[in-house]
Structure formats: C-alpha cells, structure tokens
Amino acid sequence: xxxxxxxxxxxxxxxxxxxxxxxxxxxxxxxxxxxxxxxxxxxxxxxxxxxxxxxxxxxxxxxxxxxxxxxxxxxxxxxxxxxxxxxxxxxxxxxxxxxxxxxxxxxxxxxxxxxxxxxxxxxxxxxxxxxxxxxxxxxxxxxxxxxxxxxxxxxxxxxxxxxxxxxxxxxxxxxxxxxxx
Amino acid sequence: xxxxxxxxxxxxxxxxxxxxxxxxxxxxxxxxxxxxxxxxxxxxxxxxxxxxxxxxxxxxxxxxxxxxxxxxxxxxxxxxxxxxxxxxxxxxxxxxxxxxxxxxxxxxxxxxxxxxxxxxxxxxxxxxxxxxxxxxxxxxxxxxxxxxxxxxxxxxxxxxxxxxxxxxxxxxxxxxxxxxxxxxxxxxxxxxxxxxxxxxxxxxxxxxxxxxxxxxxxxxxxxxxxxxxxxxxxxxxxxxxxxxxxxxxxxxxxxxxxxxxxxxxxx
Numbered sequence: 001x002x003x004x005x006x007x008x009x010x011x012x013x014x015x016x017x018x019x020x021x022x023x024x025x026x027x028x029x030x031x032x033x034x035x036x037x038x039x040x041x042x043x044x045x046x047x048x049x050x051x052x053x054x055x056x057x058x059x060x061x062x063x064x065x066x067x068x069x070x071x072x073x074x075x076x077x078x079x080x081x082x083x084x085x086x087x088x089x090x091x092x093x094x095x096x097x098x099x100x101x102x103x104x105x106x107x108x109x110x111x112x113x114x115x116x117x118x119x120x121x122x123x124x125x126x127x128x129x130x131x132x133x134x135x136x137x138x139x140x141x142x143x144x145x146x147x148x149x150x151x152x153x154x155x156x157x158x159x160x161x162x163x164x165x166x167x168x169x170x171x172x173x174x175x176x177x178x179x180x181x
Numbered sequence: 182x183x184x185x186x187x188x189x190x191x192x193x194x195x196x197x198x199x200x201x202x203x204x205x206x207x208x209x210x211x212x213x214x215x216x217x218x219x220x221x222x223x224x225x226x227x228x229x230x231x232x233x234x235x236x237x238x239x240x241x242x243x244x245x246x247x248x249x250x251x252x253x254x255x256x257x258x259x260x261x262x263x264x265x266x267x268x269x270x271x272x273x274x275x276x277x278x279x280x281x282x283x284x285x286x287x288x289x290x291x292x293x294x295x296x297x298x299x300x301x302x303x304x305x306x307x308x309x310x311x312x313x314x315x316x317x318x319x320x321x322x323x324x325x326x327x328x329x330x331x332x333x334x335x336x337x338x339x340x341x342x343x344x345x346x347x348x349x350x351x352x353x354x355x356x357x358x359x360x361x362x363x364x365x366x367x368x369x370x371x372x373x374x375x376x377x378x379x380x381x382x383x384x385x386x387x388x389x390x391x392x393x394x395x396x397x398x399x400x401x402x403x404x405x406x407x408x409x410x411x412x413x414x415x416x417x418x419x420x421x422x423x424x425x426x427x428x429x430x431x432x433x434x435x436x437x438x439x440x441x442x443x444x445x446x447x448x
Contacts, residue, residue: 021213022213023213024216029218029227031228031229032228032233033218033233033235033321034322036235037316037325040240040300041297041300041329043243044300047250048296049296053250053272053291053292057272059257060272063259
C-alpha cells in the first residue's frame with residue numbers, strides 16, 4: 001500500500017499515466033491529510049473562539065462605546081454652548097437695560113443740578129439788580145443835591161457879576177423854588 | 182485589446198507546446214507534481230500521523246491566522262493598526278454574512294464559520310506563494326470541510342426541529358401531485374450539496390495552479406520566446422489571486438445558506 005503510494009507519486013513525475021497522475025486521487029494519503037486537517041481546524045477553532053474573536057468583539061464594542069460616549073459628550077457640550085449663549089444674551093440685555101437706567105438717572109440728576117444752578121443764578125441776578133437800583137437811586141439823589149449847590153453857586157456868581165448884592169437867602173429860596181418845579 | 186493579446190499568446194503557447202513537446206526531452210511538464218504529498222523528514226511511508234508537507238503548510242496557515250487575528254489585535258487600539266483593521270474587517274465581513282444570510286440566531290455558529298473561512302482563505306493565499314503546497318487543492322481536505330458542514334447542518338436541523346426538518350424536502354407550496362417528485366429532487370440535491378461544495382473549491386484551486394505550472398513549463402522550454410508564457414502566467418496569477426478569495430467567500434456563504442435551512446427549514 002505504502003509502496004504503491006510512492007510509485008504513484010514518482011510515476012506522475014516521470015510520465016503521466018492515467019488517473020494515478022493526480023495526487024488528489026491517491027487515497028493512501030487521505031488518512032494523513034484528514035488527520036492533520038482536523039488537528040488544524042481544532043487548533044484554529046480554539047484560537048479563534050478563545051482568544052481572537054472575543055478580543056476583536058471587545059475592541060469593536062469598545063470603539064462603538066467610545067463613539068457613542070463622544071457623541072453624547074458632543075451633544076452635552078452643544079447644549080452647554082446654547083445655554084451659555086442664552087446666558088450671554090440675557091446678560092447683554094440686562095447690561096443694556098442697566099445702562100439705560102443709569103443714563104436716565106444721571107440725566108435727571110444733572111437736570112436737577114442745572115435747574116438748581118439756574119435758580120441760584122436768577123436769585124443772584126435779581127439781588128444784584130436790586131442793589132444796583134438802590135445805588136442808582138442814591139446816585140440820583142446825590143445828583144439832585146449837587147444840582148441845588150451848583151445852581152446856588154452859579155446864581156450867586158451871576159448876581160455878583162451883574163453888580164447886585166449877593167443875598168444868599170434870596171438865592172437859595174429862588175433855587176429851591178425853581179428846582180421844586 | 183489586452184484580451185485579444187492574451188488569446189493570441191495563449192494560442193501561440195499551445196501551438197509551440199504541440200510543436201516542441203515531442204522533440205525536447207527538457208519539456209516534460211508535470212503540472213500535478215506540485216500537489217504530491219511528501220513526508221517532511223524523508224522516508225517513503227505515509228502513515229496517518231506522518232508529518233508531511235500538508236502538515237507544514239497547515240501549520241503555516243495556523244501561524245498566519247494567529248499573526249493576523251491574535252497578534253494583529255494585541256494592541257486593542259481604539260484607532261486600529263493596519264493588521265488590526267484587517268482582522269476587524271475579516272471579523273465584520275464574516276459576522277455580517279452570518280447575520281444577514283443565516284439570521285441573528287446563527288451567531289452561535291459564527292466561530293465555526295469563521296474557522297472555515299480563515300482556514301480556506303489563508304490556505305488559498307499561502308498556496309499562491311511559488312513552490313508552496315496548496316492544502317485546499319486536495320479533495321481529501323475540501324471533502325472533510327464540506328462533510329463537516331453537511332453533518333453540522335443535518336444534526337442541527339434534526340436537533341432543533343425534529344421530524345419537521347424533513348419538511349425541507351416536502352414543498353408545501355407545490356401542487357400535491359408534484360410533491361413526491363419534488364421531494365426526490367430535493368433529497369438528491371441535498372445530498373449532492375457536499376459533493377459540489379467540496380469539488381468547487383478543490384477544483385478551482387487545483388485547475389488554476391495546474392495552468393500556472395503548464396505555462397511555467399512552456400516558459401522554460403521556449404527560451405527567448407518565453408515572454409508570452411510569462412505574460413500568461415502573470416494574467417493567470419492575477420486571476421488566481423481573485424479565485425483564492427472568491428472560493429473562500431463562496432464556500433463560506435454556501436455554508437451560511439445551508440445552515441439557514443437547518444435553522445429555518447420553512448421552504
């Protein structure tokens with residue numbers, strides 16, 4: 001049987017004679033091939049089912065988990081960003097309102113100050129005007145008095161120059177009479 | 182144009198083969214020698230336990246699978262390395278195939294189907310290395326793979342559904358008179374499945390490798406004219422790379438289809 005095998009193998013090498021030239025149909029090697037095939041398959045099966053496949057499945061799951069987590073985190077961050085934007089907009093609106101309020105307040109304050117200052121100034125102005133009026137009245141009174149003196153003096157001088165007698169009482173009486181009128 | 186050139190080259194090669202073959206003693210093409218099972222450590226007796234080139238290349242397949250799926254994924258990176266992404270691709274490819282073709286309840290068969298796929302695809306690609314030995318080109322190997330699937334499917338069907346599994350052969354949507362005939366046809370096709378399942382894989386792989394060897398023989402004999410066979414070898418090799426993957430894919434998807442019959446036998 002064994003020598004047959006080899007005859008067939010070498011026979012194929014020397015000259016093809018019929019179906020024995022096909023090592024696939026050499027049944028004496030079948031037992032050997034089947035034995036080693038079964039050993040190989042069992043080894044591969046054990047390696048795959050114990051080590052390789054669970055490991056690759058774990059890697060794929062882990063990657064899927066990572067991707068899912070990352071997507072969730074991205075979603076979270078996006079929500080946070082929207083929230084922050086809303087907060088920012090709200091703060092902006094608040095600040096604007098506050099600014100407007102402060103501006104209005106300030107304007108009112110300034111207005112009040114200005115009004116007060118104007119009132120004070122008016123008062124001062126009227127006080128000054130009253131004072132001036134009084135001074136003017138005084139000046140006028142003084143001027144009238146001066147007019148009497150000058151008129152008396154002038155009248156006396158005229159009387160003297162015309163060769164009359166300088167009668168002080170008469171002159172004074174005449175000036176008084178004139179200026180009263 | 183490329184196709185035309187290919188056929189012309191093919192014709193020239195065949196003609197030159199016919200012309201030169203009888204005259205040159207050197208032109209002894211033995212395309213089937215590459216499939217010979219040899220003991221690794223000399224001797225001429227092949228017992229069932231003898232380490233042979235079958236053993237060696239199956240060991241390489243195991244090493245390649247460990248390298249890709251175990252060492253490749255050892256970093257457990259969230260961002261995968263190259264080897265890890267290939268391992269993940271293989272995992273996702275087969276897992277999705279099992280889920281889509283067979284159903285969600287077939288996930289418990291996933292390690293088994295993954296074993297079949299990884300073995301066939303690595304054996305096919307290792308077989309494409311020049312001077313290598315292709316374990317999947319032997320009917321002994323593919324027949325066992327196919328029989329494993331056949332037995333698994335049959336046992337699973339009977340365990341899950343009992344006698345109702347026989348309803349697979351009783352086409353209840355056909356007219357009553359036709360049903361016995363259809364049952365016979367279904368029964369025959371059921372038993373032919375493992376045969377076609379096994380011959381499809383081994384036949385494809387063997388034929389491609391034999392053609393490569395034939396062209397290689399021509400290339401050796403033609404001397405200066407060898408560019409034609411070499412061109413043909415390149416073309417056939419590219420085709421074989423495709424076949425290596427497609428046959429593994431076909432074997433696996435058929436396994437899924439057959440398993441679907443066992444899990445959901447309704448016709």
